[in-house]
Amino acid sequence: MTHVDRSSRSNLNPSPEASLDPSGGYVQGSLKWAIALTASLGAILEVIDTSIVNVALTDIQATLGATVSEVGWVVTGYAIANVILIPLSAWLGDVFGKKAYFVFSMVGFTVASVLCGFAVNLPMLVIARILQGLCGGGLLAKSQAILFETFPPAEQGVAQAVFGVGVIAGPAIGPTLGGYLTDTLGWRWIFFINLPIGIAAVVMALLFLRPDVKRRSRRRTKVDWWGIGLLIVAVGSLQTLLEEGEKNDWFESGLITVLAIAAVVGLVCFVWRELSVRNPAVELRVLRYRALAAGSLYSGILGMGLYGALFAIPLFAQGVLGFSATQTGLLLAPGALASAIVMVLLGKLSTQVDARILVGLGAIGTSLVMFNLAQITPQSGTDDLFWPLVWRGATTVLMFLPLSLATLGGLPTREVSAGSGFYNLTRQLGGSVGIAILTTLLAQREAFHRAILLAKxxxxxxxxxxxxxxxxxxxxxxxxxxxxxxxxxxxxxxxxVNLQAAVLSYADIFRFVGVVFLCSLPLLLFLGKGGAGAKAPVGH
Known part of the structure; x- marks a missing residue:
């Protein structure tokens, strides 16, 4: 492997000579940090837009004259499109070129955001959100892959910290920003706010991202239409099932039953197809790397804790404590700030310490925080939640950053895009599974506690x-x-009685998340050492 020596040319010169070594080496100088900021900006936009809409659904419903179930598709459509595109991002980047695909995704995401803001009816808004999700799915996985291909192993901790700030803090920033914009300027501005940021990201991508290396065989590859179709059926059915299951009383609904069958059959056929063709749309063979397989599974558990807990806390604040959307956002803000601070501090340390130790400490710490949150009462307020939420933000980072390094850091460079797509997919699906489980568990436990209290x-x-x-x-x-x-x-x-039952049910789901993280600890045995012992990726 040859490293690029550009110390004498550390300016932000986007020319091929300054950014790319003939052998495909790592970028040197300040240009690599411009690339890191560009890639991370795309990921931040995608993650924030996953949750920014949630607090504005009531206003959107009133403006567009939609029912509660209809307006829910503003969230569901985005999520389904997002998870379908994430695993395809590696193939699309290979076919069209990584830089070209990233720029296209960024432009598409920005244009779709504007279309969302100008939507005059619900179908137009849902279609625009689906387009936004399709483009956003490419941004998330591609951003992380770009960083792994830009920075050498010794600097991956800091680079992934830049990326991780947005992914970790985004779910908390989204409701805060969405509540403020909705209350002050109107719900359309939660989409218009993406326009200046998107334009800046596109310009930066054109200037700073490394030029695509043209391959003669790239455009001759036969498109795996069957693989793409089966992926859409499998992942689309699964995501729709998770989004709509609780509303339709799960398998009491014929629709949910059909979706479950389609998801299982589609997944089996998809795996068989991708393992049997020469040029699959999704390279599942990358899971032969034990660290990637174990890390992706753990990523799903992390998604449950990250998105599931952040889903439950706003519900508790607004439904039990009577907080407004803005107040709920401010409640989550210190935890997001704690995540950002710890992420930066951990950036350098994560390449020197065994990742499994840090992930284990993060899992145990998050479990303790969840058990602490389970002590809530109807009298709990901001002061009671402040420190647990701050510690939740800090301990989650201990899992996220080292896990990324342990999972992807040892992959050959040519496999990073496929590995990153799968890794990010499991985290997104983990979040959806976590929210679906916690929503159902919350309703069941509330009914259980209410029956017990009424019996007395x-x-x-x-x-x-x-x-x-x-x-x-x-x-x-x-x-x-x-x-x-x-x-x-x-x-x-x-x-x-209803209030007490609600509080007890929230305490139950916090304990559940804590137990899940403790039970996940044996998976650490299958992870690599990450920055502390990872070898430099091969394949340059």
Whole structure:
């Protein structure tokens, strides 16, 4: 492997001579940091737009005259398109060129964002969001692959830290930014805000990304249309099932049953197809690397904790504590800031310490935070949640950054794009699975706790009788007659039961996430050492 020596030319010269060694070596000087910023900017936009819409759905519904189930497709359409394109990003980059594909994805994402902002009806908005998701899927996996191909192993920690700041902090920044823009300028601005950032990212990509190395055989490769079609069926059905399952009472719905069958059959046929053709759309053979296979599985668990916990906390803040969207965003902001700070500090350390140790510490730390959050009560407030959320942001980083290095750092350069696509896909699907599981578990546990609490509220229970008499007297003192006061007392008692059941159910799912992370620890035995012991990728 030959490293490029450009110390005397460390300016941001985008010419091929300054950016690419004839043997395909790593970039030197300040140009590599311009590439890192460019790639990370694309990833940040994609991740933020995954969650920025959530807080604006009510306003979108009112403006476009949609039902609750219809407006949900603004989120679902984006998610489905996103997970379909992520595994295809390596093949598309090979066919069209990595730089060309990244620029195309960035332009498409920006244009789709503008179309979302100008949508005059729900179908137009959903179609634009699907287009946005298709382009965004290419940005996420390609951004990480670009960094691995730009920086040498000794600097991968810092480079991946730049990328990781957006991926980790994005799910928390999205609702904060979305709530503020929706409350002050209107929901359309959650899409228009992407325009100046997208234009800047496109210009930077054109200037700084390494030129594509042309391959004569690249455009002669036969397109694996069957593989692409089976991928769409398998992943699209699975993502739709996860997004819509809880709303449709899971397998009580014929649609969900059909989607489950389509997902299983499509996945089996897809795997068989991709392993049997010479030029597959998704290179599954890359999973022969043990570190990638184990790391991708762990990435799914990380996605459950990262997106699942961040899904539950806003629900608790708004549904139980009565926070507004903006207040909820501000509640999550310190944790996002903690993630960014720890990510930067960990950047250098992660290449010197065994990644398995850091991931293990992060998993244990996140479990402890989840068990701490499980101590919530109906009286819990911002002060009670501040430090647990800050520590959650910090401990999650201990898993994310070292896991990326341990999973992808030892891959041959020619396999990085395929490996990165699969790795990011499992994290996205893990998040969807986590949200689906936690949503269902939340509803089931709330019904369970409510039934237990109601069983104790009988006319023969002294405390219940005294509580009803106290509430009835309180309402009578406010001017209500005896019958009305008794009805109001019963309603107030029922509301108290519902609140307590909700708090107990949220405590249950926090404990569940904590247990999942503890149970994931044996997977560390199959990971590589990452920056502490990884060999430089071969294949330059």
């Amino acid at each position: 509220l009988t006319p023969y229970d002294l405390q219940t009788t005294q509580r009803l008499e106290s509430l009835t007297g309180l309402f009578q003192s406010g001017g209500a007659d005896s019958v009305t006061a008794q009805q109001q007392a019963l309603a107030a008692l029922s509301q108290t």
